[in-house]
Amino acid sequence: MGELAEQAAVIVSELVANTVQHARRESIRVTVEHTAPGTVRIATADFSRRLPVPRLPGEDDEGGRGLALVEAMAQRWGVEERRWGKIVWAEVTR
Secondary structure, eight states, X not given: OOHHHHHHHHHHHHHXXXXXXXXOOSOEEEEEEEEETTEEXXXXXXXXXXXXXXXXXXXXXXXXXXXXXXXXXXXXXXXXXXXXXXXXXXXXXX
16 A cells, blocks of 8 residues: 555545544445546534534553644644534545
């Protein structure tokens, strides 16, 4: 697997885990798109209006590193608020 695919796989895992843990809804949507040459956009959509809050976990914390990891690996990431919930997305570029 290439570096871009490995980064995308980690980001998918972290965004899904964050959505499952914090949105606590029955349904989420995951999309992975090749949006431009060498660029992949990963997004999770859910029906929770609760926005993700990046934080710096303590040394002994077992969790809380997901968004920090996404921020470190992605060239860009963000949140789009919707009437029905939100979309959290990240882009990785070769």
